[in-house]
Amino acid sequence: MREMEVYTDAVDYLETQQIPVGGVGEPGPGLLEEDVFPEVFQEGTETFFLSRLQTHSIDLPETPVLCTQEAMLDRRLMVLRTILDSEKIYLNELETLLMPMKALKASAGTSKPVLSSQHVQTVFYQVPELRDLHRDFYTRLRERMGPQTDLESDSGPGPEQNLEQEEGREAELKGLQLNVGDLFLKIVSQLGVYRGFIDNYANAVEIVRRCTQADQRFRTLAESMMSCNGSDTSKTKYTFEALLYKPLDRVTKTTLVLHDLLKHTPEEHLDHAVLQEALRLSRSFLSGLNEGSQCKREVTLSRGMPRQLMRDGFVVDMCDGARNLRHLFLYTDLLLCTKLKGGGQGKQAQYRFCWDLPLAGLKLNRGPEMDHNTETSHRILSLRARMYEQRQSTKLCSQRSILARCIERSRKKMEQLELSYLTLSPLLPLELHSPSGKSHTLVMSSLYELEEWREAIQKLTRDNIETVPPDLLTLTNSCVKLRMTQQPPLQSLQPEGVSCLCGRLSVVVHSACGLQHPASVYVCVEVDGFEFYESRAQTHSSVIGVCPHWDQEFSFQVDGATNLRLVCELQPEGVGCDDRLLGKTTMKLDPAVLQKRWKRQTLVLGQVEVTLSLKYSPHPLDPPSLASIQQQPIFCMPIEVVAQQEGVLVPHLVRCCVEEVERRGLKEVGIYRISAATSDITNLKTAFNTSLREAVSKLRCVEVNAVSGILKLYFRELPEPLIPTELFQNFAKALDIPDLNSRNVSMLSLLQCCPRVNQNTFLFLLHHLKRVSERQEENKMSLMNLATVFGPSLLRPSAAVQGEYSPPVDISQEVVVQVQVVYSYLQCENLPEAQTWLTHDAETTEEDTAL
Known part of the structure; x- marks a missing residue:
């Protein structure tokens, strides 16, 4: 029974490291992992709020199984490196714990000691011995792995292509020759050092807590101990009590680490038998420890703050491309990710541990919005269509007063489809990065929900103090009673x-x-x-x-x-x-x-x-289309067609480009005159023709000259110029009016003859170019320079003017007209403001209401 509990702990640990487990009760090759809820993949069982799901309803990735020797050795090397990094962090923590020992011993002989000599000896009892034990283990393990690490680092661009296969064979050979079992057997045989530390732990913590409350000097020390986080230069702030707990937490994980390493060591490897003996000794040692002792259960956080559940909810956990629906619990000092198990008829719901992240030093990053691949997009469209059909079927059953059992069956099918959609559809990532190097990504479908989680977590991460680690098994088991969210946010479960x-x-x-x-x-x-x-x-x-x-x-x-x-x-x-x-x-x-x-x-x-x-x-809703909604192209389309599709008077492309130039391009020398890379402009054009949201995201990333270049290209590729060609001769005649005021009146009158979309887009552009010119001392773009750039793109003579039956047109004179028309408007001081949207106020039924 005891070995089964230890094995369960080991399985949970391995899964937190994203290492597949193929043991009892776990899926083998070709089976689906219980990624959403375990019972949804079992025939004949139901969760406490969901109907059972067939395996075809959620096509989640299969659990990878390491079967080849090369794959096992690669994983073994990864496990050893993880152990080595963990040992380095643990040594830094022990060094940090021992750092004040010398000063405290010195003050014990003064008239005002911080701690007495006996208290110093109790607080640091066996800690130097633990430090020496693990320092020796770390040094020897690093020496053994040195050549292997060097070989792995040679996989960069240095070796030539024809040597890659030879290097792969050499790596596999050295993997078989890398023997470390004796090091693990040696450190396990010396675990007795931990016995004295564990027996003394309660007394040491009591002294630390009592002195923290009584002595301001010790309180300052106990709440501000800094330790490096492994190989990087960042540091974490610990409490004295949290550092004292580190050895206790470390020794209880020895069996899990050995089980992990043994699992990925081939049976023919020389280490296999040695690691088996080390695992046996470790289990024997741990079986003598009282894992349910008060020192592990009665945990108080820094400054006496109790651990409380602050928020919980269902989120999608993204791991190696796989999406898993999880129940996330936010406590005062950590994030706990769990998987719901059980809850069927006659069964009690339980939570299974997935991973945890301490809030101390946790960094949050909202990543860029993801994109679905073609296959996933088709599946989502199919799910929408099936949900719509099931919704109509449920309504029909209710209207016809069909048996309640049939209605319930229809609703359960709807829950099944919604659950699948809830797992596949989210695109907004929230990345979590721990100082220890652990990272996880949560994906959500609502920006509102993402911001709620981010705000709740950030409120608790302001004090960078690592607290005492919890008993994760006990904490996970208590989630059933503590949870505030009982079920996923499925619309079919609403009253x-x-x-x-x-x-x-x-x-x-x-x-x-x-x-x-x-x-x-x-x-x-x-x-x-x-x-x-x-x-x-x-x-x-x-x-x-x-x-x-x-x-x-x-x-x-x-x-x-x-x-x-x-x-x-x-x-x-x-x-x-x-x-x-x-x-x-x-x-x-x-x-x-x-x-x-x-x-x-x-x-x-x-x-x-x-x-x-x-x-x-x-009104009644039409069925959702099974075909992806394709955005109509923007380039080479009449501007009135684009504006009508978007429901605006100034196309979104024009507004977005103008806003981006004004955001970061007003000081750019030669803006609108200097060209950008053709590839950048081509990529932007493709994006605007396929996805406006993607195009707007790309506008933020490319250089500003590419933004100005795509705007010029849009006007240049309009099938009809922004200023209608039939007005070209009228504009040319208006330019000949000698009186400036009369000329401006005539020009503004001609502008009123333009279609509404053309008129407002032209005005919007003119006001933007005037703002650009206001910074001409920095960007070197005067009104005349801007008119020269845009004139030929905005105004062109009609085909009749250029026809064979018309008098020949001087090309240079034509360009002069194009430039002078735009320049005249740019000089106009009473230029009307552009209207960018269709007016809705005419139909408004109420005045503005502040909520």
Whole structure:
């Protein structure tokens, strides 16, 4: 029984290292891992809130199995390196613990000692011996692995291609010759040193706690002990008590480490028998320890703070490309990731440990939004279609008063599909990096939820103090009673009869105010309900200022929507910096309040107030398309067609490029005159023709001359120029008017003859070029320079003017007209403002409402 418990601990440890386990109760080759919930892959069982799932419903990656000798030796080498790195960190921690011993001994002989000589001896009892034991083990293990490590580092660009196979054979040979079993057998045979430390541990901790409360000098020391984190230069701040616990935590993991190493050592290896004996001795030693002792269970965090559960919820854990639905628990001092087991009829729900990360020194990074590959995109579209069909089937069953058992079966099928979709669809990563080198990535579908997790974790990571590690098995087992979230966020599990939206919800994000400093910000809009259609949209980043404007309209097909979420984020100017949350809020969607006409409202998001308009049109929903929604191309398309597709008066490409140039290109010498790399412009063109969101992301990364170049290319490739060709002669005649005022009146009058989209896009561009020229002392681009660059792209003579029956046209004179028309408008002081969006205020039924 005891060996089975130790084996269970070992399995959990191996899984935290992303090492596959092929033991009792684990899937073998060709079987699927229990990645979502274990019971969903077992026929005839049900979880406490989900129906059973067949294996075809969630096609998760198969568990890799190491069967070849080469694969086992590669994994063995990785395990040995992990052990070596762990030993180095442990030695640094022991050195940090021993650092104040000499000073404390010296002060013991003074009139005002910090600790008495007897207390110093008790606190540091057996610690120097443990340090010496592990220093010898680390030094010898590093010497043994030296040639192997050097060989591995030679895999860079130095060797030629024809030597790679020989080096591979040499690496395998040295892997068989690398014998370290005697080192592990030696250190295990000396584990008796830990017996004295463990027996003395409670007394040492008691002295540390008592002196921390009584003596300010010792308190300062006990709460600010720094240790290096392995090979990097970063340091972690420990409490004295946390460092005292390190040896106790270390010795209890000896069996797990040996089991890990033995598992990946081939039977024909000379180390195999030696490691088996070391594992036997380790288990024998640990069996004599009372793992349920009070010193391990009664844990108090730094400054007497008790460990509490702050937040929990279901997230997708991304590991080696595989997506696993996990239940994440945020405690006061650590993150605990678990897998739910059991909970079927007559069974008690249990949680299985996956991994943990201490909050001390934990760094969070919001990675770039991911993309689904073609296969996953097809699966998601298929899941949406199947969910829609199942939803309609459930409605039909309810309307016809069919047996409750049939309705329940239909709902369970819906839960099954939603669970699959919940695992596959998220694209927003939150990366977690621990000072110890451990990293994990959580993927979420909601930016609102991601920011809630990030905010909750960051509040607890401000004090970089590592606390006493918990008993992970006990803590994991207690999750059933402590959990605040009982089930995944599945729409089919929501109560019936709640007033919700079904139809089309239109949202226009107008503007924001309340910024303390000029910044570039954007707003993300999310709706809940069944995931048949896209439920999240995002504005473009605004021009840097204190009153950002977007005026972007989004249309959502919704079924079961009850909440609208808004997230406002600041886009940093530095490369590699995370977007910073300015505020977020949730708005209830009541179909009785929302109307078919636009309703304008102002929502408060922290320090920012966002103005938006809403319109709701209830109607039966069409089935979601099985084909991917392909964005219509933007380049070489009439500008009025593009604007109509986007529901704006100035195409998004023009606005995005202008805003990006004004964000970081106003000081660029020769902006709009100096060309960028052709490859960058080609990549941007492809992105704008396929995915506007991807294109906007790329705009932030490329050099600013590529941004200006793609804008010029867009106008140059319009099938019809921005200023209609039939007005070319009229503009040429207007330029001949000698009186400046009369000429300006005529030019503005001609501008009114342009189509609405062309007129507003031209005005938007003109105001931008004037702002560029205001910085001409830095960028060297005057109004005339800008007119020279843009004139030939914005205005061209009609074919009739260039026809064979017309008098010949002087090309140089034609260019003069093109440049002078744009230059005249740039000099105009009473140039009208551009309208970038379609007006919604005409239909607004209510005044602005602050919520």
